Amino acid sequence: MDSNERQGTWLWYPEDYEIWLHAKVSVLRQFRGYICPPPWRLDSAYDNVKFRKTFDLAAPGKLTLSVQGMFVLHFDSSMIPTPYERTPVTTVEIPAGKHELMVTVYNDKAVPAIYPSGCGNENGWEVTSHNGTWVKAASWQFNEIDEPPGDFPFSYETVEPDSVKEQGEGTLVDFGRETFGYVILLGVIGKGTIRLYYGESSEEALAGELAETFDELVVDSAVPTDYVTPVTRAFRYIQLKLDPGITYAGIRHEYEYLPMERRGAFRSSDERLNRIWDLSAHTLHMNMREFLFDGMKRDRWVWGGDAHLGTQINNYVFFEQDVTKRTLVALRGKDPVERHINTIMDFTFHWFLSFREYYLNTGDLAFIERSYPKMLTLMEFCLGRRNEAGMMEGFPNDWVFIDWAPMDLRGEVSTEQIFLCRSLETMELFAEKLGDDGNKERFGKLARELKDLIFKLFWDEGQGGFIHSRWQSELNRQILKYPNIFATRFGYLDEKQLDSVKQNVMLNDSVQKIKTPFMRFFELDALCRLGERSHVLDEIRSYWGGMIDLGATAFWEEYEPSVPPQEQYDMYGDKFRKSLCHAWGAAPILLLGKYVLGVEPLAPGYAEYRVEPDLCGLDWIEGKVPTPDGEIEVYMDRNRVSVKTCGFGVGVLRIASRSMPSANDGKFVQIGEGLYELRLTRPGHLYEVELAAATVEVK
Amino acid sequence: MDSNERQGTWLWYPEDYEIWLHAKVSVLRQFRGYICPPPWRLDSAYDNVKFRKTFDLAAPGKLTLSVQGMFVLHFDSSMIPTPYERTPVTTVEIPAGKHELMVTVYNDKAVPAIYPSGCGNENGWEVTSHNGTWVKAASWQFNEIDEPPGDFPFSYETVEPDSVKEQGEGTLVDFGRETFGYVILLGVIGKGTIRLYYGESSEEALAGELAETFDELVVDSAVPTDYVTPVTRAFRYIQLKLDPGITYAGIRHEYEYLPMERRGAFRSSDERLNRIWDLSAHTLHMNMREFLFDGMKRDRWVWGGDAHLGTQINNYVFFEQDVTKRTLVALRGKDPVERHINTIMDFTFHWFLSFREYYLNTGDLAFIERSYPKMLTLMEFCLGRRNEAGMMEGFPNDWVFIDWAPMDLRGEVSTEQIFLCRSLETMELFAEKLGDDGNKERFGKLARELKDLIFKLFWDEGQGGFIHSRWQSELNRQILKYPNIFATRFGYLDEKQLDSVKQNVMLNDSVQKIKTPFMRFFELDALCRLGERSHVLDEIRSYWGGMIDLGATAFWEEYEPSVPPQEQYDMYGDKFRKSLCHAWGAAPILLLGKYVLGVEPLAPGYAEYRVEPDLCGLDWIEGKVPTPDGEIEVYMDRNRVSVKTCGFGVGVLRIASRSMPSANDGKFVQIGEGLYELRLTRPGHLYEVELAAATVEVK
Known part of the structure; x- marks a missing residue:
């Protein structure tokens, strides 16, 4: 099977995953070992929802379905006998012609969700919270049938500390910059408690119980064993304190993050x-x-x-x-x-x-x-x-x-x-x-x-x-x-x-x-x-x-x-x-980005935008600003300005200059005292401007 | 310790237990093995609530506290270090004078609740769902510290069947009347499946898979073993079908009910x-x-x-x-x-x-x-x-x-x-x-x-x-x-x-x-x-x-x-x-009750009520109607009427009679054609009326 062929995706009631997830993460805050739920209402997903889809197939088809929650199926308003606990795959034969399938799902622990595959996959599915209306079912990146919407899909990277040194009664570990995730103690031998005091500053880590967050690992191992802290923490520094007799071979950090590209x-x-x-x-x-x-x-x-x-x-x-x-x-x-x-x-x-x-x-x-x-x-x-x-x-x-x-x-x-x-x-x-x-x-x-x-x-x-x-x-x-x-x-x-x-x-x-x-x-x-x-x-x-x-x-x-x-x-x-x-x-x-590179949208989605770079006394500046369709790239020094337009929309380049000739090729228009504008009408092109001559080259 | 001394009770946000419980029981419905969640929204308890109480003790006191959920305590706005997972008993020392204790509780599985004992127990506790107001915390009969609000506290009674007889390929068990609960098969020996088809009628039970509800017990025992059905069912009859080789010694039923007195x-x-x-x-x-x-x-x-x-x-x-x-x-x-x-x-x-x-x-x-x-x-x-x-x-x-x-x-x-x-x-x-x-x-x-x-x-x-x-x-x-x-x-x-x-x-x-x-x-x-x-x-x-x-x-x-x-x-x-x-x-x-015994409240809580018994052609009637304060008891035959008043309020006895003398002792007042009224001003008394003479005796 072509690995690029889309198999299906998990569907749920719009906003339910976000709202469910928000409640879960909102209660993760801890202060010196104690929880701190926020002082506002935490909502959750609708427990009881119903999905439906009308099929209109030219030839009979096969729908496979997985459900997160208890469920019951109705086909053209008649119940289809199916076990109601979640199964990896339930198969429903859909005859040709117009037919409606309904999936009622109840789940009070996780987000009620379905994973339809085949017969148009997720297209055309609607869902109701029993409020009298049907809306398009929502989805996100939960495309694996055995990974229903639940824990957020983060990325991980193992990070070595910058330095580990004995300090006072403990050990100060420095990861070089603010980070977030789990801590792994490698090759631990011994019996007792390892205390980790986290610090965004070394002062905080070294303050021990006065640090905002800390963890205790209870260890008991005769042979070298790795231990991982139970929850994620933010820190640059960690002070380690080990009960006498405990040794460890090294310390690592499992950095947990959302993979994002710095497009700007x-x-x-x-x-x-x-x-x-x-x-x-x-x-x-x-x-x-x-x-x-x-x-x-x-x-x-x-x-x-x-x-x-x-x-x-x-x-x-x-x-x-x-x-x-x-x-x-x-x-x-x-x-x-x-x-x-x-x-x-x-x-x-x-x-x-x-x-x-x-x-x-x-x-x-x-x-x-x-x-x-x-x-x-x-x-x-x-x-x-x-x-x-x-x-x-x-x-x-x-x-x-x-x-x-x-x-x-x-x-x-x-x-x-x-x-x-x-x-x-x-x-x-x-x-x-x-x-x-x-x-x-x-x-x-x-x-x-x-x-x-x-x-x-x-x-x-x-x-x-x-x-x-x-x-x-x-x-x-x-x-x-x-x-x-x-x-x-x-x-x-x-x-x-x-x-x-x-x-x-x-x-x-x-x-x-x-x-x-x-x-x-x-x-x-x-x-x-x-x-x-x-x-x-x-x-x-x-x-x-x-x-x-x-x-x-x-x-x-x-x-x-x-x-x-x-x-x-x-x-x-x-x-x-x-x-x-x-x-x-x-x-x-x-x-x-907005005032030195000077890029700003003027109409929704960068359909129109302004580029008004300003050296502000610097020798040169360069950079990129992301848009829905590519980046706008800007370079400026005292002699020239270049702008690469993004893939959509019409920009205007605005230059403040006391020495620019008055738009001699008709491209720059003077719009005020020492202020000139050039329309950037060609998406995905590079505009190069010689300031002294006010010449424009478009590539 | 005096067993009558009230130790405390579980407290929660008003209506949360009812609403939580309602969602739980609403999804118990099954039809021929499949679930049927109702076609309306099912709400749940607030996950995130905060309780508070202001103490004003003459001498220092000790409050013990159990919590259903993760929690954190604040005393006069400062956090009290306490483990945040539920503990059987947390003790808080309350000094003399005016002090406020706050308990923040988070629970997304069960109803967030606290059990305070000592220092006034449940009195004075308020709770907020973070909607900007505080309300009196709610409680019901959850008075045991180790039985927080959850499963409903039913009563149970073991019931023998009226008859058990072979019928067709199975066995028909008759409990004599409609009942509800679990079924116990005693002394089962063998390996395989026991099928129970429930019927409110014998026809339904005997219809097998066409019955609304049925259960399967998978058994495997070499020595006599009792098996209990997994969920509660309503039935009068059960058809049993056992795989070949399975034997059992008897069948019982565990009747599940809310204990209530028939006061009427x-x-x-x-x-x-x-x-x-x-x-x-x-x-x-x-x-x-x-x-x-x-x-x-x-x-x-x-x-x-x-x-x-x-x-x-x-x-x-x-x-x-x-x-x-x-x-x-x-x-x-x-x-x-x-x-x-x-x-x-x-x-x-x-x-x-x-x-x-x-x-x-x-x-x-x-x-x-x-x-x-x-x-x-x-x-x-x-x-x-x-x-x-x-x-x-x-x-x-x-x-x-x-x-x-x-x-x-x-x-x-x-x-x-x-x-x-x-x-x-x-x-x-x-x-x-x-x-x-x-x-x-x-x-x-x-x-x-x-x-x-x-x-x-x-x-x-x-x-x-x-x-x-x-x-x-x-x-x-x-x-x-x-x-x-x-x-x-x-x-x-x-x-x-x-x-x-x-x-x-x-x-x-x-x-x-x-x-x-x-x-x-x-x-x-x-x-x-x-x-x-x-x-x-x-x-x-x-x-x-x-x-x-x-x-x-x-x-x-x-x-x-x-x-x-x-x-x-x-x-x-x-x-x-x-x-x-x-x-x-x-x-x-x-x-x-309302038209033959003829009892009806006229003002809230039976502050006023009417008793208008009517033989409707019967020789005699008697009965009781419950009120907030005792029962109103009524007897009537062709010669006499007696009414025992309840413990509160003022009644009026109304008699329709063509032959009654015109209120000769001044107690009965004629209010219409053949219609007489007597005021029942004495709570908890028996009024005896001889109809022929219209005499009234009050005991």
Whole structure:
């Protein structure tokens, strides 16, 4: 049999695998030996589902079927006698002509699923959760009949330590950089306990019981035996402590990961920037697994805000959209909506905005359509929580987050209203794309009314920016960067307001600093949009470079340069609680790709895009940005720019230059003071531009 | 230690045990060896919950705790190191003063639960499903620390067969009446298979593979060994078929049941009626288990209509309210509401009406309050499905049932609107009792408007009753009993209309007959309300007596006297599919208790009640009707009536008599033509009335 011939695939109720898997991984978090289930509802798959397919065969055929769960078959509404426990293969003879097969499956332990093979395989199968409608059955990469949807299919690689040395009463093992997986102790002889204290820093590993995670291996072997730790951990360092009399021959690490290609790239004449990009890619890769997690050491949870940023970074390096989709499905869970995403009001809005980014980058309207009903119910939940003024305040037990920096989060916080407004605009956009005219009208109107109110209440002409909040009818006139960042990013400000925000807020040193790399991304992104690319590059060098100077091999959950080095790993009032490999720390990839290589989609799925490379004082830059159809490759130095277009869409190359001749061959068009544009109409071609002459060669 | 001292009890999130258990039992149904999961969503317990309690001890105390699931403890917000797998007993020292203990529990296999003992035991514990609110933790009879909520705690009794005889190629075992449980084959010797074919009738058992259920025991024993069947079955007969060479010493049956006392009773001078009452009580008992099931042989499912009638019958014999509550919780499941109860529109309404009956009989407002949020969401679901006229039609894939008799169920069926109207009135009542004024107004207004519309559209003055339906703007003027029955029962008709319905519909032989004992109850109940008690008694004798004449030891799912005896066990187009022990078959208990003994609550929990015994031509009647506080005992013959009042409330004894002196001692008050009333003001007393003299003695 041709090994390329597709045999079949496992099918299930849409979203059930993601939701089931999310619950399983959400309870893996441990803290010093104890479990930490998340403080939100964990949904599961539907236990009781029914699959159906109508066959219309010209000649009789044979369907083989495997089922995960108890099941019963009905053929043209009559039961087919079959054993109801899972069998490797059940065979059903399908006569010619039109016939319907139904498979009722019950499973309260794993995802109810079927594997049909033959007679069209997975095509045409529908499934119901008994809610009165049938939907297309879902599948993913579970193509082996004996590997039904369950444990996530990771890849593994055995890794040797960089160094192993005795230190104090134990042994310190260093794997050279942040990693994740199991630990193998080779050739163990003796009886007793081996203790492994994990550390993202050597300080944490050496702190023993104060480390966030540790394991104990109870060993008892007279001949050399290998022992493997029972669960996966994140670490760079391990402190080993062995009971007297125990010996071992070596230590290895089984690295567990999602195989992904770095389709994006960035190199420049500044090695520090290059290193920042590399560590960012590693940081993100560590956190992209079943879902996009916040950080691997501590939470291993899926958070709406982290996902909003992380999935955008992903678009500039791996462009791995299955993780994004799983993440957005997992965050939302099932109906009814009882709380905000992760209980955090702004994370609900980040969830909506993630879909906007997803759609812009991929053009995948099918996923938007599938998710739209759940967007609607979540938006209704939000609208039901507006106060009399039409704005959203945190309800008791709601978490209003924004950033870890101190601020008064009571009442009507302007940033939250700006988020709500953008979420409404996003719903308006999707309603339009999906032909839901009534909701397009409704959400559009609500967004416009809210925007008017935001400006009326919170725009402070005197201070030149948005003020923070209103609480109990009293305005809190504090100027913080957050509302100004997002109003800038969402295009809510006119030229004059943009300039005012830039001078009076964004570049104003007296305004309170942002505390997380998460919110720092949005700040720097806004600054780029305000024309401060070189300034942003300096910030990347000093802020992310500052972590490297402190020994980072991945980027952190929080970084405040003024904190003394010995306290840099502390957070939440505890030693070593800080995550040193946090997805949102990878933001430089996004900033460098979007504003230095300068690549950005303008229409869904890169149907239109802009390439606006900017040396920002560097000698040269080069890199790649992934798109749904190949990569856009960019090179620039002081003399020339080259762009290789991706396989689809129409781009525009924009060059800022004071010395460029005025588009003498008619290809470059001057669109403003020292600003030139060239249309990149040919997919998959290399455009080479000599800046001095403004000549363009297309290969 | 004093064995009466309460040690503690298992606690969980309210309704989680019922919902978890319901899913488990719903998939036990089998048909000829294959599973039959129900065609509706099966919910489960919340996997991830958190318990809390605030202690305020005068002196330090010790709390012992067992947990079903993984768990972590926090004391005054700090984690207490404890192993997170379930331990028999974890001990927590609680200091004096105010302190909070939190227990986070995760369990995706069983109901997350805790067993606190000491420091106030289960009192004061709250729990959250992470929906933003805390509620009082629920408990039931799981009081042993090593018996957490799981398998339902049944009772068992070993039963000998009535007869065992060779018949054809096998052996026919008769247990004398319908029963349920396991079968034990004693002293088996030999190797091979023993086949057990179960039958509610001997015909079914003898039909072998055509029986609804059968089991195979694979045996292999050289010495006498007992074998037990793997699952519970319902049967009266078993046909045994043994492979050659297999012998056995005897057969027994392990009867599995919920222990309940027959608090109600009925005896009369008519032995046929007495037998009907007995078989009714047995029929109901067989179906009252974890929940109130429809029938034990086939479905073993919980149905809203069956529950509405079955729980009312229960009120006149067992008064076992835990089963009723579990049943109503299981039927509703969790939010969101996506379909009608059991997918049947009228069963949604039966669910509302069950609460009304429950409240009237028990006065238990606490259960109403706990269930009220789910009543609201279900009612919103209904209101969201009204058409432009404000009426409910079956949506595609909705099941509109009413009765198994043939009728056109398309469009606006008048019976369904009458059900909706009564459901709205029920919500109005509960909203009033719970102080939800806005909803009281709203539901009341909707009910009044709908009632007006029902009369305007469907009341046919010419035919003297309600017509059937409207479909595509065309009225279907067929007269069926259903709308007229329920309008009568709900008190929607004036005297003239009642008389018209009685003559033109209810006693009109040309009107199509009702097909199920289910709907026959409502018919006969309405006839009693229309003054036709003696006629109803005749109907009970002939209809239910007719099943006894055919050999019934329990009452059936459906009975049509005109069907030939050899086809009486067929249903749904198949041999022996009919359930011969169906809860709704037990309705005579309710009719005899309510209209012959004549006992009925008038105010919630029997705060007020009526006793209106009626000989209906019998020489004497006697019996008991259970109430929340003892039984009301009634005796009547042609000369005297005696009533022993229950322990609570005020009754009224109503006597119809043509010969009674006009209340000469001032105790009986004449309230109409030949109708006298005596107030029974003393709880727990015996009132003896000599009818000829109208004297009353109170003991």
